[in-house]
Amino acid sequence: MKRMIALATACLTGSVAMAEVVPPSEVTFDGYAVEQSLTGTPGNPEEGRKVMTTKSMGNCVSCHAAEDYADVPFHGEVGPPLDGVGERWSEAELRGLVVNAKMAFEGTVMPAFYKTEGFNRLGDGFTGKAHPEDKPVEPLLTAQEVEDVVAYLKTLTYDE
Amino acid sequence: MKAKLLQSIAAAALAFGAGAALADEDAELVINGEIEIVTKTDAPAHMDGMSTIMSGWRFRDSTTQMMEMDDFDNPAMLAVEDAREKWSTPVGSEDKSCADCHGEPEDMAGVKPVYPKWNEDAGEVRTMQMQMNDCRENRMGAEPWKYDAADALAMEALLSSVSRGMPVDVAIDGPGQSTWEQGKELYYARTGQLDLSCASCHEENYGNMIRADHLSQGQINGFPTYRLKNTKLNGVHSRFKGCVRDTRAETYSPGSPEFVALEMYVASRGNGLSVEGPAVRN
Numbered sequence: 001m002k003r004m005i006a007l008a009t010a011c012l013t014g015s016v017a018m019a020e021v022v023p024p025s026e027v028t029f030d031g032y033a034v035e036q037s038l039t040g041t042p043g044n045p046e047e048g049r050k051v052m053t054t055k056s057m058g059n060c061v062s063c064h065a066a067e068d069y070a071d072v073p074f075h076g077e078v079g080p081p082l083d084g085v086g087e088r089w090s091e092a093e094l095r096g097l098v099v100n101a102k103m104a105f106e107g108t109v110m111p112a113f114y115k116t117e118g119f120n121r122l123g124d125g126f127t128g129k130a131h132p133e134d135k136p137v138e139p140l141l142t143a144q145e146v147e148d149v150v151a152y153l154k155t156l157t158y159d160e
Numbered sequence: 161m162k163a164k165l166l167q168s169i170a171a172a173a174l175a176f177g178a179g180a181a182l183a184d185e186d187a188e189l190v191i192n193g194e195i196e197i198v199t200k201t202d203a204p205a206h207m208d209g210m211s212t213i214m215s216g217w218r219f220r221d222s223t224t225q226m227m228e229m230d231d232f233d234n235p236a237m238l239a240v241e242d243a244r245e246k247w248s249t250p251v252g253s254e255d256k257s258c259a260d261c262h263g264e265p266e267d268m269a270g271v272k273p274v275y276p277k278w279n280e281d282a283g284e285v286r287t288m289q290m291q292m293n294d295c296r297e298n299r300m301g302a303e304p305w306k307y308d309a310a311d312a313l314a315m316e317a318l319l320s321s322v323s324r325g326m327p328v329d330v331a332i333d334g335p336g337q338s339t340w341e342q343g344k345e346l347y348y349a350r351t352g353q354l355d356l357s358c359a360s361c362h363e364e365n366y367g368n369m370i371r372a373d374h375l376s377q378g379q380i381n382g383f384p385t386y387r388l389k390n391t392k393l394n395g396v397h398s399r400f401k402g403c404v405r406d407t408r409a410e411t412y413s414p415g416s417p418e419f420v421a422l423e424m425y426v427a428s429r430g431n432g433l434s435v436e437g438p439a440v441r442n
Contacts (some may be wrong), residue, residue, distance in 0.1 A: 002245035055371075077368040078375075110359040111353070121351045121410045128405035140353060 022141045024099075024116045031105035033092035038114070038143035048152025051145050056148060058141055061147040066154055077111060086156040094153045098146050113149075135147065184280050189217055189436070191232055195325045197434040204431040206332055209363055215433055216385075219366075219376035220442060224388065227440040231308060235440025236317055236386035236438030239310070239393050243318035246311070251303030257362025258315075261299065265322050272323040272435050276424040278336035285339040287425055289395075289415070294379075307415030308395030313384045317393055320384065320437035328381050328435060330428040345419060352409025358426075363404075378403070379428040380423065396423050 018153065022038045052060040053072045065075035066082040097104055100112035116137040124131045131137065141149065189197040199215035207213075217225060233239045248259040263267060275288045286294075289312050293304035305312035332340045350357045362368065362378030369375070384393045397414035400422060404411040412418040 059371075074369070075370040076370050078365050078370055109364060110358060111355055119351075119353055119355065120349060123352050123405065123407075123409040123411070126405055126408060128401065128409075128411040130410040137353075 011104050024114050024139050027099055029096060029100075029103055029115065030092070032096045033090065034099055035092045037147060038099075039147050039149065040097070041144065043144075043147035043149070043151025045148070045152040045155050047145075048148035048150070051141065051149050052152065057145065060115040060149075063110070064084060066156060082153065082156055084156060084158045086154045087158060089153075091150060091154055094150045095146065098141070098153075114139045114143070114146050172293065178231065187218070187222070187225060189215075189225070189229065191229055197325060197436050198327065199433065199436070201432045207429060209359070210310075213379065213430060213433060214366075214377055215379055215381055215430075215439075216376040216381060216441060217436065217439060219374045220440075221377040224440055224442050226340060227303070227434075228306075234386065234438065234440055235391070236393055236440065239314040239378045239386075240318045240321050240438065241393055243314040246315065247318065251294065251300055251302045251391045252442060254299065256300045258295070261295070263317055268319050269322045269342045270326060272320045273326045273329050273332065274439075276336075276420060276427060278334060278339075280335075285336045285420060287396075287423055288319060289419055290420070292316070296377045307413075310393065313393040313395050318394070320435055323435040325434050325439075328433050330424060330426060330431055332428050336424065339421045340424050340428065342418075343421035343423070347425055350407075351404060352407030354407045354409075356407045360405065377429075379430045379433060381424050381433040382436040382441070384437055385439045387441050393438060394441075400407045400426075 009048070019039070022036065026105070028036065029035055032090070037146050049069060051058040053069050055062070060082075061069065061072055061075055063076040063078035064078070064082045068083070089097065093104075097110075099114040101110040102112060115140050122131040122137065124128060167391045189199050191197060197215070199217050201213060203210045205256065217228060227233045227235070229281050233321045239259055244265060246258075247265055248257050275291070278284075279286045279291070280413045282294075283434065289305070289307060293314055296302040297304050305315075324401070327409075347358045350360070358378060366375050366377045380396050380399075383399070385399075386392070387394050395414060397416075397419040400419055401411045401414060412422075
């Protein structure tokens with residue numbers, strides 16, 4: 001209920017800052033899909049493209065190729081090409097895949113991008129040192145970045 | 161003079177390497193026109209998931225591959241020459257050299273292929289670097305070398321070079337078996353925020369590109385390796401550390417019992433490949 005009010009207020013005032021973000025531990029899966037937007041703010045596909053192709057952000061390109069970002073050098077081959085995923089999967093399914101692909105593909109090598117618990121020997125970023133106990137764990141992508149990526153994935157259709 | 165020439169060759173290779181074509185995965189490696197290196201063969205029986213094992217050499221571009229085909233082009237051989245001098249230089253409170261007990265470096269042919277191996281007196285599995293330090297401390301009265309630091313890697317490279325062409329043959333049974341099992345567990349354990357194991361990249365995805373890197377099987381028959389990226393010799397444990405760090409995990413340290421166990425297991429995944437180190441990689 002509280003969330004509904006917060007969302008409604010956000011819509012009324014048009015303020016993103018007031019929308020309540022669903023934290024990683026409270027994301028609800030329906031099978032491997034996540035129906036509810038993580039922010040209540042529609043994703044921006046252009047931002048999503050940037051997140052996916054930037055090494056310090058989503059870095060999806062290290063494992064996935066796609067025609068739409070063929071201009072970005074060095075496409076990975078670890079995951080399938082993403083052409084047409086906007087047709088193959090619904091928005092809720094794509095959100096679920098980005099949040100935690102292990103719900104759809106058991107044992108996949110694709111990392112969970114919106115998850116903060118249950119890791120083995122969690123490090124402090126790429127330092128190789130242990131993640132400090134008293135430091136909150138940040139998910140690989142923020143809630144809005146996930147929404148932006150999902151919005152971009154929805155644009156990857158064959159009939160462009 | 162020779163050092164300078166080699167350095168400029170390395171620099172040129174690096175410049176070419178950046179955009180160079182992918183490896184010819186069917187190329188064969190013969191060093192100095194005489195040492196035949198097995199870079200592809202049947203996987204040892206203990207490996208369930210794979211039928212063929214391949215040296216990392218097969219996954220590198222042709223410029224990098226070529227640098228390993230002649231010792232004059234292999235920048236690692238400079239360190240090997242230095243180590244050869246150290247081999248016969250007396251040090252420590254006992255004023256002894258390696259040569260005093262072991263003869264010529266060539267007399268050590270056959271040692272590298274079976275390491276890491278169980279040491280009966282110590283009651284533990286030892287890497288070559290651990291064994292070298294045991295000699296330094298207990299027979300020569302000298303300071304141990306820092307793990308994976310330049311001195312230790314140069315000597316390891318020398319002892320590897322005299323065994324080139326011999327098949328890797330690490331024992332996986334007997335008293336060292338529990339260490340080997342521990343290493344196997346570490347190999348398949350997923351770590352870090354990216355939740356990846358060694359197998360995620362080097363068993364499930366070798367041959368695939370991960371961004372600009374052509375994934376190999378992560379074999380260590382070519383170690384220590386001279387990397388064009390940092391222009392020096394690199395140790396097995398340092399390589400492991402880099403790979404674990406890249407999963408956004410807390411790593412183990414070079415020389416730690418965990419990495420000793422992992423080295424033993426990974427080395428045994430190369431049983432049947434030739435000892436190839438010191439190799440050249442990008």
